[in-house]
Amino acid sequence: MGKIHKLKPSKTQAEQAVRTLLSWAGDDPDRQGLKDTPARVARAYKEWFKGYGEDPEALLRRTFDETGGYDEIVTLRDIPFESFCEHHLAPITGFAHVGYLPNGRVVGISKLARVVDAYAKRLQIQERLTTQIADVVDKVLQPQGVAVVIKATHGCMTTRGVHKHGVTLVTSRMLGVFRDNASTRHEFMTGLDI
Numbered sequence: 001m002g003k004i005h006k007l008k009p010s011k012t013q014a015e016q017a018v019r020t021l022l023s024w025a026g027d028d029p030d031r032q033g034l035k036d037t038p039a040r041v042a043r044a045y046k047e048w049f050k051g052y053g054e055d056p057e058a059l060l061r062r063t064f065d066e067t068g069g070y071d072e073i074v075t076l077r078d079i080p081f082e083s084f085c086e087h088h089l090a091p092i093t094g095f096a097h098v099g100y101l102p103n104g105r106v107v108g109i110s111k112l113a114r115v116v117d118a119y120a121k122r123l124q125i126q127e128r129l130t131t132q133i134a135d136v137v138d139k140v141l142q143p144q145g146v147a148v149v150i151k152a153t154h155g156c157m158t159t160r161g162v163h164k165h166g167v168t169l170v171t172s173r174m175l176g177v178f179r180d181n182a183s184t185r186h187e188f189m190t191g192l193d194i
C-alpha cells in the first residue's frame with residue numbers, strides 16, 4: 001500500500017495550492033478560463049497518482065501453475081506508462097519491458113502491466129521505478145530470474161533545463177539468471193529491439 005500521509009490536505013486546500021501556482025505562473029486564477037482549473041487539477045492528481053492506493057504485491061499473488069511445463073522466458077514488452085519526476089513534477093513517459101523465467105508458476109500477463117502502473121502512478125525517478133518493478137516480481141513470483149528495461153523521456157529535461165528533445169533514458173535491472181547468465185540476458189535484450 002501507499003504510505004499513509006499523516007497530514008493529507010483537504011480537497012479545498014489542494015485547490016487553493018493550485019490557485020497559488022497559477023498566480024506564481026503569472027496568470028489570474030479568477031479569469032473565466034481558469035475558474036475550474038484548480039478543481040480539475042485536483043481531480044487529475046487522483047488519477048496521475050493513483051498508484052499510492054495500490055498494492056503491487058497483491059496484484060501478483062494470484063498465479064497459475066498449470067503451465068504445461070513451460071520453461072522459457074515470458075516477456076511483456078512495450079508497456080506504455082506515464083509517471084512524474086519527483087524533482088520537478090514533470091511527466092516521464094515511456095515504455096517498460098518486463099520479463100521473467102518462471103519457476104513453475106506464471107502470472108496473468110495483464111498483471112505485469114498493472115504492476116508497472118501501480119509504481120509509475122507515483123512520484124518517481126526512473127531508476128527506482130525500474131528497481132521496484134523487478135523486485136516485486138522477484139519477491140512474489142520467485143522466478144528463476146527477472147529482467148526489467150525502461151526507456152523513457154523526461155519532461156524536466158526536454159521542456160526546461162538543458163532542453164534536449166528526443167533524449168531517452170534507459171535503465172535496467174537484471175536478477176537471477178538474467179544477471180548471472182549472459183545468454184539468457186542476451187535472449188531477453190535481443191527480443192526487445194530498443
Ligand SMILES: [Zn+2]
Binds near residue numbers: 085087088090154
Ligand atoms: Zn525532473
